[in-house]
Amino acid sequence: xxxxxxxxxxxxxxxxxxxxxxxxxxxxxxxxxxxxxxxxxxxxxxxxxxxxxxxxxxxxxxxxxxxxxxxxxxxxxxxxxxxxxxxxxxxxxxxxxxxxxxxxxxxxxxxxxxxxxxxxxxxxxxxxxxxxxxxxxxxxxxxxxxxxxxxxxxxxxxxxxxxxxxxxxxxxxxxxxxxxxxxxxxxxxxxxxxxxxxxxxxxxxxxxxxxxxxxxxxxxxxxxxxxxxxxxxxxxxxxxxxxxxxxxxxxxxxxxxxxxxxxxxxxxxxxx
Numbered sequence: 001x002x003x004x005x006x007x008x009x010x011x012x013x014x015x016x017x018x019x020x021x022x023x024x025x026x027x028x029x030x031x032x033x034x035x036x037x038x039x040x041x042x043x044x045x046x047x048x049x050x051x052x053x054x055x056x057x058x059x060x061x062x063x064x065x066x067x068x069x070x071x072x073x074x075x076x077x078x079x080x081x082x083x084x085x086x087x088x089x090x091x092x093x094x095x096x097x098x099x100x101x102x103x104x105x106x107x108x109x110x111x112x113x114x115x116x117x118x119x120x121x122x123x124x125x126x127x128x129x130x131x132x133x134x135x136x137x138x139x140x141x142x143x144x145x146x147x148x149x150x151x152x153x154x155x156x157x158x159x160x161x162x163x164x165x166x167x168x169x170x171x172x173x174x175x176x177x178x179x180x181x182x183x184x185x186x187x188x189x190x191x192x193x194x195x196x197x198x199x200x201x202x203x204x205x206x207x208x209x210x211x212x213x214x215x216x217x218x219x220x221x222x223x224x225x226x227x228x229x230x231x232x233x234x235x236x237x238x239x240x241x242x243x244x245x246x247x248x249x250x251x252x253x254x255x256x257x258x259x260x261x262x263x264x265x266x267x268x269x270x271x272x
Contacts, residue, residue, distance in 0.1 A: 001039045001091055006031065007177075009092035010073075019067070021207055021214075022056055026064040027073060028174025029053035034089055046084040053172050055205030156188035163192040167199040168206065175206045182213050189224045190216060197231075201260060203267050211263050 010027065019027070029050055037043050050061050065085075068074045076087045160179045161171050182191050191213065198209040221227050 001034070001089065002093070003031070003035055005093040006089075006091065013092060017071070019071070020064075021210055022054065022060050023064045023067045023071075025054040025056065025174060025207060026050065026061060027068055028177065029172065030068075030074060030087055030089060032173045034087075042086050042088045044079070044084045044086050053174075055207050156183050156191075159188055160191050160195075163195050164206075167195050168204045168209070178206065178210065182210070185217060186213060186222065190221070190227060193224050193227055197260070201264060203264060205267070208263055208267060212260070 014024075030045070032053065033045050033049075034040065034043055047058055047061060050056075051058060054061060054064075056064065065074070065076060069076060073090055073092070074087055075090065076085050078085050157176070157180055160183060161176060164171050164175065164179065179191065194209040194212040194216070197212055198204060198206075201208070216227055219230070221230065
């Protein structure tokens with residue numbers, strides 16, 4: 001399977017049939033695991049590993065798994081006993097068969113052994129995140145012998161990744177891709193602010209931070225100052241009244257406060 005073509009086809013599909021954020025997180029986690037194993041036809045992943053990769057609860061992973069299977073993006077089956085489930089990814093792009101005519105046998109005779117060793121070794125050294133065993137498996141099975149090229153790095157990605165690891169935890173590959181999206185959609189300051197708020201709310205997951213970023217994008221928030229003003233209640237539409245009457249004007253819940261309250265309640269239900 002070609003990693004780059006699969007990612008491109010997935011996001012083209014998102015424009016037509018968008019998936020929920022938990023479903024996207026699980027799909028990326030399965031893509032990462034399959035890539036790390038050398039694109040096997042079928043592979044096993046423990047539920048605990050998927051929970052760590054996605055930041056989702058067990059019940060949320062099961063719901064997203066069923067959604068992906070219903071949408072035709074993955075196939076899975078539960079093995080006997082307490083063994084982990086088996087998964088297989090569905091290719092979302094059309095494999096292109098390259099023309100192989102008469103000119104092919106001629107250059108394949110003598111010159112083949114000499115140039116073949118150098119390029120393969122070069123790709124292995126440039127992509128040290130792939131183990132030698134995974135590369136050998138790809139070559140043996142006739143799959144992608146060369147790991148896909150890394151996507152171009154967005155400005156501020158290193159700072160955003162450092163902020164994520166300092167406040168939430170190790171950075172999975174799919175979260176790095178989402179960070180690049182939000183850096184282009186908003187900016188570095190807002191991305192780091194959302195991560196800080198997720199950590200302050202004791203909801204250390206990417207899904208929580210991404211919900212904050214989505215609400216800011218939909219509300220037209222483009223600076224940290226505006227986001228903090230809305231959070232402190234100095235702007236935004238009035239929400240339900242909170243607190244008791246004390247002689248001063250009662251505090252009204254802002255849109256941002258309502259969003260954070262609902263997100264915390266959803267996170268508590270998932271953990272429960």
